[in-house]
Amino acid sequence: MRAIPTLKIGISGVRGVVGDSLTPVLLARFAQAFGTYVGGGRVVIGRDPRTSGEMVWQAVVAGLLSTGCRIVDLGVCPTPTVQLLVRRLEAHGGIAVTASHNPPEWNALKFVGADGLFLSAERGRELLDIYHQGDYVKAEGARMRPVEARPDAVDVHVGAILEALGPLPAARRPLRVVLDACNGAGSTAGPRLLEALGAETIAINATPDGSFPRPAEPAPENLAALCEAVRAHGADAGFAQDMDADRLAVVAETGEPVGEEYTLVLAASHVLATTPGTVVTNLATTHALDAVAARAGCRVVRSKVGEAHVAGAMLRERAVIGGEGNGGVIYPRVNFARDSLVGMALVLHLVAAARRPVSGIVAALPPVHLVKRQVPCPSDRIGAVLARLRREHAGDRVDASDGVKVWTGDGWFLVRPSNTEPIVRLVAEAGSDEAAERLAASVAGRIAGWLDASPAR
Ligand code: MG
Numbered sequence: 514m515r516a517i518p519t520l521k522i523g524i525s526g527v528r529g530v531v532g533d534s535l536t537p538v539l540l541a542r543f544a545q546a547f548g549t550y551v552g553g554g555r556v557v558i559g560r561d562p563r564t565s566g567e568m569v570w571q572a573v574v575a576g577l578l579s580t581g582c583r584i585v586d587l588g589v590c591p592t593p594t595v596q597l598l599v600r601r602l603e604a605h606g607g608i609a610v611t612a613s614h615n616p617p618e619w620n621a622l623k624f625v626g627a628d629g630l631f632l633s634a635e636r637g638r639e640l641l642d643i644y645h646q647g648d649y650v651k652a653e654g655a656r657m658r659p660v661e662a663r664p665d666a667v668d669v670h671v672g673a674i675l676e677a678l679g680p681l682p683a684a685r686r687p688l689r690v691v692l693d694a695c696n697g698a699g700s701t702a703g704p705r706l707l708e709a710l711g712a713e714t715i716a717i718n719a720t721p722d723g724s725f726p727r728p729a730e731p732a733p734e735n736l737a738a739l740c741e742a743v744r745a746h747g748a749d750a751g752f753a754q755d756m757d758a759d760r761l762a763v764v765a766e767t768g769e770p771v772g773e774e775y776t777l778v779l780a781a782s783h784v785l786a787t788t789p790g791t792v793v794t795n796l797a798t799t800h801a802l803d804a805v806a807a808r809a810g811c812r813v814v815r816s817k818v819g820e821a822h823v824a825g826a827m828l829r830e831r832a833v834i835g836g837e838g839n840g841g842v843i844y845p846r847v848n849f850a851r852d853s854l855v856g857m858a859l860v861l862h863l864v865a866a867a868r869r870p871v872s873g874i875v876a877a878l879p880p881v882h883l884v885k886r887q888v889p890c891p892s893d894r895i896g897a898v899l900a901r902l903r904r905e906h907a908g909d910r911v912d913a914s915d916g917v918k919v920w921t922g923d924g925w926f927l928v929r930p931s932n933t934e935p936i937v938r939l940v941a942e943a944g945s946d947e948a949a950e951r952l953a954a955s956v957a958g959r960i961a962g963w964l965d966a967s968p969a970r
Pocket residue numbers: 613614755756757758759760
């Protein structure tokens with residue numbers, strides 16, 4: 514099997530392994546390209562607390578300053594805080610230094626446009642063109658200005674959420690919440706928000722020192738400590754963030770993870786109950802969301818997978834809520850960004866209004882029976898596999914805007930190429946866990962059979 518590449522350059526940013534492919538020279542060049550792209554304007558930067566962050570930050574600062582950019586540095590903060598401050602400060606762009614849920618050896622740059630959204634595919638290609646051409650703006654030393662620090666960025670973010678949603682309604686007993694911040698960028702912001710909302714807060718893994726107390730992906734198998742703490746403290750809910758605090762997973766008062774696909778469903782059910790409107794999500798997200806929207810008389814619009822696609826569609830559709838099934842909630846009254854802080858506020862408002870426990874709220878929602886698989890597939894065969902799927906399902910309802918999505922009798926499946934690895938990503942949802950497993954196994958089996966029947970030359 515081919516080794517997985519350690520450098521990934523794409524329209525959404527650059528990601529690599531520090532000490533290997535992600536060098537200061539490469540990072541500074543990308544920052545020079547971005548500084549050139551924004552015309553030497555004002556750029557907001559922030560980072561997650563991984564230990565390579567300081568090196569990456571220094572290289573980015575050098576590259577941006579060399580193009581004459583004025584830098585506003587937020588320090589360690591959630592990625593959605595960078596996106597919010599770009600808009601609040603009317604900056605020309607932003608860079609979040611974070612490898613999100615990836616392991617400690619990785620780091621990355623994510624580029625934000627003047628509208629606070631991650632760069633779209635088209636703008637990302639423009640930036641990549643500038644990067645590859647290497648003709649960067651060179652400012653004179655006399656024009657360079659010191660980096661401006663904004664240590665209050667998290668307070669601005671918390672304030673924006675409180676302004677949009679208000680504190681939790683007064684109750685005989687405040688909601689008790691355990692937060693697992695993965696020692697990440699949400700370690701300070703999370704407890705501050707929860708306390709501002711009026712929740713009694715117990716924080717675990719909230720020391721942003723660069724250590725990883727668990728794998729950063731907030732998947733159920735990584736949340737044992739949080740589940741235990743929810744039970745031990747008799748908490749009403751548990752929340753888990755990833756390293757840059759854009760994604761959120763919820764644990765019920767029973768100490769059971771409810772699954773990341775439910776985060777957006779919970780947030781949407783609260784928003785639609787109070788402010789009905791259009792919901793936007795990606796093609797791979799659970800259709801339980803459609804059922805929740807239908808109950809409120811609202812529609813769901815689906816975009817390609819990726820935050821930039823979802824946020825772009827939300828702007829066009831004037832959506833009231835949106836996001837992605839991996840725990841990414843986007844609430845436009847605050848931000849056009851996947852934001853775990855907004856997610857926590859919406860879920861707690863839902864719990865407070867429902868006056869029943871998280872497990873009871875989840876039980877009353879349409880069920881989610883969704884499985885995700887990776888199917889080995891050589892990169893040069895992916896096009897043929899997708900074409901064959903389209904052909905064989907010509908009589909079915911199919912969406913081919915991002916891979917191939919096919920509606921089956923009681924469910925659907927989606928097959929998408931990976932840009933970086935010799936696999937396709939498969940998502941299947943059906944009427945029960947067993948049916949979803951069967952559907953995924955049958956699609957994976959068909960793909961494997963096609964590849965075996967006509968092996969690569
Ligand atoms: Mg993330």
